[in-house]
Amino acid sequence: MSQVVEKPTARPVTPLGILAKQLETILQTLDKMSADELQANLNQAWLLAAGLDPYLEECTTRESPALAALAQKTAQEAWNQRFHEGATVRELEQEMLSGHVEGQTLKMFTHMIKAKKVLEVGMFTGYSALAIAEALPSDGELVACEVDPYTAEFAQAAFRESPHGGKIRVEVGPALSTLQKLADAGQSFDFVFIDADKREYVKYFQTLLETDLLVPGGFICVDNTLLQGQVYLPEENRTPNGEAIAQFNQVVAADSRVEQVLLPLRDGLTIIRRLP
Numbered sequence: 001m002s003q004v005v006e007k008p009t010a011r012p013v014t015p016l017g018i019l020a021k022q023l024e025t026i027l028q029t030l031d032k033m034s035a036d037e038l039q040a041n042l043n044q045a046w047l048l049a050a051g052l053d054p055y056l057e058e059c060t061t062r063e064s065p066a067l068a069a070l071a072q073k074t075a076q077e078a079w080n081q082r083f084h085e086g087a088t089v090r091e092l093e094q095e096m097l098s099g100h101v102e103g104q105t106l107k108m109f110t111h112m113i114k115a116k117k118v119l120e121v122g123m124f125t126g127y128s129a130l131a132i133a134e135a136l137p138s139d140g141e142l143v144a145c146e147v148d149p150y151t152a153e154f155a156q157a158a159f160r161e162s163p164h165g166g167k168i169r170v171e172v173g174p175a176l177s178t179l180q181k182l183a184d185a186g187q188s189f190d191f192v193f194i195d196a197d198k199r200e201y202v203k204y205f206q207t208l209l210e211t212d213l214l215v216p217g218g219f220i221c222v223d224n225t226l227l228q229g230q231v232y233l234p235e236e237n238r239t240p241n242g243e244a245i246a247q248f249n250q251v252v253a254a255d256s257r258v259e260q261v262l263l264p265l266r267d268g269l270t271i272i273r274r275l276p
């Protein structure tokens, strides 16, 4: 007589897994719940979700005074107005800035791999560039690509206020042209941070590998690879940026020249290693 053995289901043990389970239970028992029970259950789920980011901030080493000042100045700038008066070539917004926890993560990676030459694709007001520069040795260099001259000047003013700003060289222009220029000049980098036009991510990635701008064994960090969840939500709801990131993630996953991990940090951060 054969016995049917039921496979045990693993219980959720991560904040997101527990949240998903709580919401699933609410959905399944909605018609049996009183308004008070529903409110209590939703409140529990909300506390679990809302508490995560502040807790990450709290447990992460504080940003330097220069980074804190730059974040504050970026938040105070009237970006919408700057675009409409023609000062910026793109519509920019303070939410583009990576911020404290991601900045500290990039800084930590820079220390961990002892990077000396770093390339940033998409600088905005320079928060991530300055965070990385703080971890570079005194003879290290970060080349930052930015298409918007107003933002580039905004960032450079902040770099002048930091003892680490001298390690940053800004290249103003479309990133793909700058990458080609750097490759033609025989430049190479041991760490690259990609955070510019989402629809060009595949081209940045392929250019870095095909031109040897990224050294064998070097690392790329790529921002926004979860794109607000659009990459795993139903395809019909994707924006053009969501579609571009979904394709980018597939291209990277299928490329045998690299290995990678997608971390659910902020809006998703993929770490890619070029195999030696």
Ligand SMILES: C[S@@+](CC[C@H](N)C(=O)[O-])C[C@H]1O[C@@H](n2cnc3c(N)ncnc32)[C@H](O)[C@@H]1O
Residues within 6 Å of the ligand: 090, 092, 096, 097, 098, 099, 121, 122, 123, 124, 125, 126, 127, 128, 129, 145, 146, 147, 148, 151, 173, 174, 175, 176, 195, 196, 197, 200
């Ligand atoms: C998300 S922001 C970068 C944020 C920055 N890395 C930080 O952490 O604070 C993206 C930036 O990329 C720039 N950008 C967009 N398309 C670009 C392109 N084709 N070439 C160069 N820069 C570009 C935008 O002007 C914007 O400043």
